[in-house]
Amino acid sequence: QSNEGSETFRYESDITRLRSLVIHSLYSHKDVFLRELLSNANDALEKLRLVSLTDRSVLSAGEGNVTIEINLNEENNGKTGQIIIRDTGIGMTKDELTKNLGTIARSGTNEFLKKAEEGQGVDGNLIGQFGLGFYSCFLVSPTVRVSSLPPATKENSDPIQHTFISSATGDTFDVFPDPRGNTLGRGTEIVLSIGEEESEFLSADKLKALIEKHSTFSTTFPIYIKERKVTKIPIPAPQSPVEDGDPDEFADDLETDETTPKEESFEEITEENWIRVNDKAPIWMRDSKSVTDEEYKQFYKAVAKDDEKGEPLGWSHFKGDTGSGVGFKGIMYIPSTLPKDFWSKLTSGINNVRLMVKRVFITDDLGEDFMPRWLSFLKVTVDADDLPLNVSRETLQNNRFLSQLQRILVRKALDLFSKLSNEQPENYKEISKLYGNALRIGLLESPKDKLKIAKLLRFASTSSEYTSLEEYVENRKEGQTQIFYLAGVGEKTEDLARSPFVEKLYARGYEVFLLNLPSDEPMMAALDQFMGMTTQDVSKKGLKFGDEEEHEADKKELEAQKVAFKPLLDWLKKDLKDQVSDVTVTNRLVTSPCTIIVDSYGWSANMQRIMAAQTDSQDDPMFNMMKNLPKVLEINPKSPLVEGLLERVLDLPQIDEEEDDDTDNKRTSEEEEELRELVRILFDTTLVRSGFAVADPTNYFERVEALLRRSLGVSLSAKPKIHIRPAPPTAKGPIPEDEEQKIEFDPANMEEMFGGGGDPSQWMDWKDMKQQLAVEHDEL
């Protein structure tokens, strides 16, 4: 090299690999170079600021800033040129230039090399995860020249500006004293030579757009860019004799054009101005009191490009400390729409948390389960004041800061929901419609927060279309210790309100939650207790009004009814012994003659339907066990129908218990057989009324028909008068050709046959569909 005092150094082997990997694998993400260089410049300026705290003299060479200049190569019509980035930061000595840029492997290197060489996700994300730093400049520039000058200090009172030169491919680099002398005053200058292929970067507008995209908030130091403005100034044309005359004289003359000034008569004036690019402080760094709603909404538009409505339903601007000394500031938004694929994406993670460190964007991929999936819709920007910039994702995930941050974000989210529910009740209705299901899942998945989440839920009930658990507890009746609810997935609340399980509670004036979301029942069961009350599925055993003790008369009446109805109970128990484990008298009914309940630990009818919707559940032993758990038939002693049944049973011919089995058949009188048929119909109907499925629908319909025949006086044995004409004998020979009717099984014809379905190969495989259903169920 011709530079005086130049020394040639060999790159460390890892660095050579890193350099070539960066260049090859990130080819399509070239524009990261600017972000990385600006981030380095910011670090250098921050370091200078730190040093200046103890030694003011280092600041003598002026303010801390970054400047970007584009020099076009005029010989080449501006198709090639240079980009020069200067900072007035801490700079580097000769030694530092050599070590920092060439010979010392940095923290993330090995991990990055491993990942990149395995071909794992070498894309924008990987760039975000690793500080690729300096070597990204080789993405756009085949040779890079760095000159640097540290400030004068006691230890180094007369620093000398040095230059580092390296090409993208060689395995050596040179360092020498800058032949220009100390031109920088302080700091670092990076000169990139831009070839024709990368000429898009030789535009101030392009660079400004890149800064806006990646680094608007990346530094508090001003970034200036030199803009060239070319203006054309007309040069007054020499006076012609024609123009001396009356101009109107030629007004209609086609030749007039000839008098307009020619191109040569313009002069180009180039003005160069330094324009500040990053003059806005990011809103999350500001005091929330100084930020207007409009500004919050504007920022939301920038972070939530996928929100069609573009307006958040609420936001929270927070700052704090993780407790381990890392301060942070952030903003979280509740979007006004859920992405269409939100529920199917729940398991694959949504990257809605943008982590910045000191305003430098680090990553929006903190791993699938950084935010609990039920809160993954929140759009969050968090800026930490202190985290190593070049941490990899693995080290990030193990970072204490992140696990603390995770807890804090959940808490902030719950606080935000709670604040909105108190302060903006109308808006909260919309929120709870959109996110109610997610919050229910949150209650199921986050036992620690279940009481907080429970307060955020809203339900319909027998007394209100929209109410909360807290309001429910407030409105409870004296002595009431249970929160009553009935769940029926997808059912209308009006229909649930008419269920036999609700009628007595409703008639007595107790409030019952009417729940129809799939997550409702498991959620209520998981909640178990709320403000000292327990949750009670009214279709299950264990319901208590709470005033039973005070009403001795009621209790006595029930006892008396148990005695009076004993013959009916005994008869039913015997007759329905395969279907129910017990038959009891109940006072939970008003007009319905009977109902079927399950044990408190069993699945309700609703839950059985949910579980049955799961593919393959029929073969699942757990499903079958839960499905066949004993049910109890409860009869309403006040129902005229039940009274009628009792009379019938009492009227049955008396059976002598002493007689042996041989005579058993004779004992089954015709009356008893008829009664048995009626009871079967009543039982099946009660199953349906109670939300269960009838075991054998064909049998059920035959019984109903028999009942109808009896009431119409039609003979039970009468057969339909119908003559069945058998099909002709098996056909022989080929099918006669008839083009019009011929339908060949050709996938290309499928569209016609089924009225359009696109490319059959794109159709969902039935197996996939089953799997998807299973996934949906699991999410539940």
Ligand SMILES: Nc1ncnc2c1ncn2[C@@H]1O[C@H](COP(=O)(O)OP(=O)(O)OP(=O)(O)O)[C@@H](O)[C@H]1O
């Ligand atoms: N503009 C600069 N001024 C002063 N020192 C610099 C400058 N740019 C780079 N350096 C030095 O060179 C080192 C290597 O830079 P590089 O960008 O490759 O990695 P890094 O800064 O350590 O990581 P990251 O890219 O995550 O910031 C830096 O640590 C710093 O010491």
